[in-house]
Amino acid sequence: MSVIIHPRPSPVAAAMYTLRDLDADTIVLHGPSGCCFRPARLLERDGVRVVTSALLEDDLVFGSEGKLSKVLKRVDEMFSPRLIGLVGSCASMIIGEDLKKAARDAGLLNKTICCNVHGGSGDNTVGAIAVLREAREMGLISDEEFNRQRFMLERATRLERERGTARSEYIENWPGDRPKEIAKKLIETFASGGEVAFVLNAKKETSFLYADLALALASARRRFGGSLRVLANLDPKVGLPRVRSYSVKILEEFEAEGVVVDSITGGIDEYPISGERAKELLVRDPPDLAVISGIPHAVAVEGVMKTVAVSVGSRAVSNLKSLGYDYVVAERDAHQVSLGEKKQIRRSILGQALREEAAH
Amino acid sequence: MKSVAFYGKGGIGKSTLASNIAAALGADGLKILLVGCDPKADSTINLLGRRPPQLLELMKQEKRPDPSKFIEEGFAGVACVEIGGPEPGVGCAGRGLIVGIRYLTEVFDIRRFDLVIFDVPADIVCGGLAVVMKEGYSESALIVTSDEFMSLYAANNLCRGFRSLGARVGGVLYNRSTTGGRRYVGRFSSRVGVPILGDVPLSEELIRADRARKTIIESSPASNLSGIISSVAKSVYLNSFSCVPNWIQIEELEEMCAGDS
Numbered sequence: 001m002s003v004i005i006h007p008r009p010s011p012v013a014a015a016m017y018t019l020r021d022l023d024a025d026t027i028v029l030h031g032p033s034g035c036c037f038r039p040a041r042l043l044e045r046d047g048v049r050v051v052t053s054a055l056l057e058d059d060l061v062f063g064s065e066g067k068l069s070k071v072l073k074r075v076d077e078m079f080s081p082r083l084i085g086l087v088g089s090c091a092s093m094i095i096g097e098d099l100k101k102a103a104r105d106a107g108l109l110n111k112t113i114c115c116n117v118h119g120g121s122g123d124n125t126v127g128a129i130a131v132l133r134e135a136r137e138m139g140l141i142s143d144e145e146f147n148r149q150r151f152m153l154e155r156a157t158r159l160e161r162e163r164g165t166a167r168s169e170y171i172e173n174w175p176g177d178r179p180k181e182i183a184k185k186l187i188e189t190f191a192s193g194g195e196v197a198f199v200l201n202a203k204k205e206t207s208f209l210y211a212d213l214a215l216a217l218a219s220a221r222r223r224f225g226g227s228l229r230v231l232a233n234l235d236p237k238v239g240l241p242r243v244r245s246y247s248v249k250i251l252e253e254f255e256a257e258g259v260v261v262d263s264i265t266g267g268i269d270e271y272p273i274s275g276e277r278a279k280e281l282l283v284r285d286p287p288d289l290a291v292i293s294g295i296p297h298a299v300a301v302e303g304v305m306k307t308v309a310v311s312v313g314s315r316a317v318s319n320l321k322s323l324g325y326d327y328v329v330a331e332r333d334a335h336q337v338s339l340g341e342k343k344q345i346r347r348s349i350l351g352q353a354l355r356e357e358a359a360h
Numbered sequence: 361m362k363s364v365a366f367y368g369k370g371g372i373g374k375s376t377l378a379s380n381i382a383a384a385l386g387a388d389g390l391k392i393l394l395v396g397c398d399p400k401a402d403s404t405i406n407l408l409g410r411r412p413p414q415l416l417e418l419m420k421q422e423k424r425p426d427p428s429k430f431i432e433e434g435f436a437g438v439a440c441v442e443i444g445g446p447e448p449g450v451g452c453a454g455r456g457l458i459v460g461i462r463y464l465t466e467v468f469d470i471r472r473f474d475l476v477i478f479d480v481p482a483d484i485v486c487g488g489l490a491v492v493m494k495e496g497y498s499e500s501a502l503i504v505t506s507d508e509f510m511s512l513y514a515a516n517n518l519c520r521g522f523r524s525l526g527a528r529v530g531g532v533l534y535n536r537s538t539t540g541g542r543r544y545v546g547r548f549s550s551r552v553g554v555p556i557l558g559d560v561p562l563s564e565e566l567i568r569a570d571r572a573r574k575t576i577i578e579s580s581p582a583s584n585l586s587g588i589i590s591s592v593a594k595s596v597y598l599n600s601f602s603c604v605p606n607w608i609q610i611e612e613l614e615e616m617c618a619g620d621s
Contacts, residue, residue, distance in 0.1 A: 057459055058420045063450030095452040 006171050006315060011117045011127030012087055013039040017112060019085030020048045021031065021204070021240050022140060026081040029054055030068050030097060031089025033039045039335075042065040046205075046339045056089055065093065065102045070104035083140075084112040085131070093118035102211035113138065121213055123160070125153040141240070155272035163297040165319050173320035176330035179353035182308055185327070186217065187357055190226035194288035199278045200232035202294025203271050204243050206312070207234070209346050210293040211250050213310065216351035217291070218259045221360045230254075231281055233274035238267025244345060253345050275299040293331075296320055310350055361471045364530060364596060365478040365492045368504030369514035373535040376570055377560065377592075378479040379406040379503055384575035384586075384593035390474040394438055395464070397492065398481035399445025399453045402405045406575045407434030414444025420439030427468040435578045440475065453481070453490015461497055475597055493527035500530035500602040503554070507534070507541025509617045512548050513610075519552045520607040528602040533592065534559035547616050552605045558592030561585070 012029070013036050019027050029035055029228040033054040040050040055064055075084065086099050099114040105177045113134050117127040129150050136146040160166040172174045188195050197215050202210040214230055221228040234247040247268045254261060263281055266274030275298025282290055296309035300343035302324035311317055317330045329350045337346045366374045375396070382394045383406075396403025401414050412432045418425035430469050434440045443460035447452040457480075470476050478492045492498045501522060505515040515532070522529055534545045537559035549556045560566075569579040609615070 056414075057455075059451075061451050061453075061459060062420065062446045063418055065450065071464075093477035095455070096450075 001244060004166055004168070006165070008166065009124035010039075010119050011121040011124050011130075012036050012089060012119055013127070014124035015087045015115045015117050015127035015131045016043055016085065017204075018128040019087070019115070020046055021242050022085070022113065022131070023242055024081070024083045024085035024113060025049065026051065026075050026079050027085040027087060028068075028071060028075060029087050029089060030064075030092040030099060032091055035091070036091045038053075042335050044073065045341075047341045049075075049081070051075060053092075055089075056064065060091055060095055063097065064092070064104070065097055067099070067256045068092075068099070068102040069105040072103060072108050073110070076106070076108055078086045082111065085115065086112050087115045087127075087131075088118050088315045090118040090120060093121075101166040113140070123157045123166075125157045128153050133149055140317070144342070145240070149269070152270055159272045159275075159295075163300065163323060165247055165313075165315055167319070171318050171322075173314035174321065174322075175314055177327045178316040179329050179350045180357060182327050182329055182350060183353040183357035186275070186291070186308075186354055187220060187224055189289045190221050190224035190228075193226050195229060196221070197229040197231065197282055197287035197290045198263045199265075199282070199290060199292040199296075199299055200230070200234065200294060201265070201271050201275045201278055201292060201296070201299055202233070202268070204269055205233070205246060205338045206294065207246060207250055208338040208343055209312075209331060209334045209348050210222060211254070211345050212348040213291065213293050214254060214259045215345065216348075216354040216358075217256045218257065220354055222258075223358055228265075229287060230259060230261045231265050231278045232261050233266045233268055233270055233278075234261065234265070235264050235267045235270075239269045243268050249343055250345060255286055271298050276360070278359050292325075294326060297323060302326070308312065308338075310348075361473055361476060362597065363470075363476040363478070363498040363500075364534075365480050365498035365568050367480050367499045367501050367518050368533075368535075369511045370481070372504050372506060372511055372514075372530055373560075374504045374527055375403045375479050376406070377533060377535060378403055378477050379591075380575045380577055380589045381596055382438045382477055383407060383434075383575040384590040385475060385477065385597055386438040387395050387577055387581075388590075388594075390597065392436075392438045392470065393470055393473040394434075394442070395461075395476065395478045396426075396442040397457050397461070397478055398443075399448075399456065400481075401442035401444045403479040404434060404440035404442055406570065407436075407574050408432055412440055412442050412489060414442045415459075415464060416436055416456050419459070424467070425455040427464075431468065434455065435503040435575060444520050448589045451571075452488065452600055454486040454491075455487045455554045458491045461491055461495075461533050465497060475511075477597075484486060490527075492523060493522065494525055500528045502533055502557070502596065503546060505536050505548075506536040506546075507538060507544045509614075512544065513613060515548065516552070516610075516613055518610050519554070519605040522605055523607055526604055529554050529605045530602045531555050531557035533557055533596075536560070536562040538562065546615055548608075548613075551601060551608055551612075551616070554605050555601060557595045557599055558588075560588060560592060 026238045029052045103109040103112040236247040265277040291308040293310040309320040312334045415430045445456040569576045
């Protein structure tokens with residue numbers, strides 16, 4: 001059995017992000033105060049209150065459902081949330097804590113989505129699916145939406161295992177190719193009258209970072225000539241209301257900046273299958289250079305045409321290079337950059353490199 | 361200092377034997393510490409006549425309680441400690457045992473005793489319940505069993521666990537012995553390579569003493585049973601044997617116990 005030994009995303013964090021997508025006002029993590037600290041802080045920037053039950057050694061030994069009930073009541077008094085997300089942690093789940101009992105005892109079960117996951121529950125998507133299943137049971141989402149999202153999450157898991165950072169026992173970190181060099185190649189392609197295809201195949205709010213390259217490419221094309229084709233997973237009719245609004249916002253900014261989207265490849269939470277649609281379109285009519293931003297390994301065109309893959313994380317870019325993408329750029333931390341109550345396209349590293357190179 | 365940990369199937373009589381053996385050795389003038397490791401906190405009741413304060417409860421209240429608050433002297437001068445733990449169905453007894461034993465040995469020098477007895481709950485069902493052996497608080501384990509199949513099954517499972525941990529076993533204590541049953545325990549003992557240190561017959565007298573929350577050593581010191589237990593206690597204290605045990609495949613154990621069924 002091959003074990004993946006490099007750090008991997010957590011089901012607990014995925015559950016919390018999904019609760020945010022369902023518009024939970026407050027998330028209570030039933031665990032020690034430091035559990036999932038970083039995702040918790042990022043979600044707070046997105047307007048979600050995140051608290052913990054601050055478990056200590058005594059709570060682990062004696063159980064802490066009573067303490068959790070008190071925390072839930074306190075949260076209700078302090079913040080009057082419309083919807084509470086309650087997530088487990090390694091510590092609380094291993095000792096068998098009953099989240100629903102605690103919510104029931106607090107008199108808040110009818111507005112609390114309880115999610116029994118911990119860090120060892122498996123792939124991170126397990127956490128997201130657990131939240132969605134509970135949301136369906138509570139009537140917050142339809143069977144149809146649940147089945148669509150579960151299908152996408154299972155496809156995402158398969159993609160990670162086949163082509164993502166879950167495909168190898170250990171992946172070395174690598175900083176990526178120099179953005180300035182890639183920017184030069186993009187300008188050369190435009191200047192020689194060639195076609196650049198830009199594929200936005202990103203996940204939810206991270207699109208606010210990855211979409212920036214479309215603005216920079218459109219500007220460069222206007223200056224240097226050539227042609228630009230834009231394919232994007234920004235179908236505004238797909239997904240939960242919150243994530244649909246992201247597509248709407250990005251499309252509005254594209255329009256304002258003169259970016260024309262030639263093909264909508266799917267919804268903003270559909271990157272595993274929108275990547276396949278993008279691949280079909282690219283292979284049917286190959287550009288001189290394909291720039292794939294977000295989750296490039298879902299768009300398997302490496303070796304078929306010249307490619308630039310743009311993603312986040314030194315391990316992810318290392319993986320993309322080893323898959324065979326010609327050039328790979330490591331972007332800024334997409335969650336760090338794109339989370340925040342004011343959603344708008346954020347400047348990316350490659351987008352900025354292209355603007356600077358074009359200005360010379 | 362010598363140290364032993366009593367393991368065996370739930371309800372097999374570990375606490376009754378542990379407290380009686382502690383009482384017998386205490387009455388002989390040895391300095392004995394009995395550490396109850398069960399969340400029920402019932403190992404030392406027969407020495408104290410009541411349940412003492414539990415270490416983990418005190419730690420919950422005041423973090424670092426003084427040993428004088430959780431170590432009490434029982435019958436025959438036996439020092440008694442109950443680690444305690446959560447109510448049934450909540451929390452984690454294993455984690456509690458880890459926390460309690462570490463604290464006890466940090467703040468209290470157990471080496472001052474001639475013998476320390478750890479009375480550990482049930483089977484090794486998790487890492488926490490194995491901590492007494494895993495972290496070396498006890499030199500060797502004693503396996504308490506009757507001649508019933510399920511008891512021997514649990515004893516065998518313990519041997520498997522101890523082998524996996526590389527922990528040493530000092531012997532088998534045959535409780536509720538019967539005339540016809542000794543051969544089963546004898547076969548088991550020889551097959552796992554661990555001697556029987558003694559046997560204690562099923563006894564109404566012991567049950568009556570238990571109901572009065574006393575050891576037989578205290579309630580009927582001159583009784584025949586008291587003598588038997590004192591002899592077993594000496595055997596436990598003087599025993600210098602210990603080895604990493606073997607264990608038996610379930611099919612073999614079933615065949616071994618089929619006997620006169």
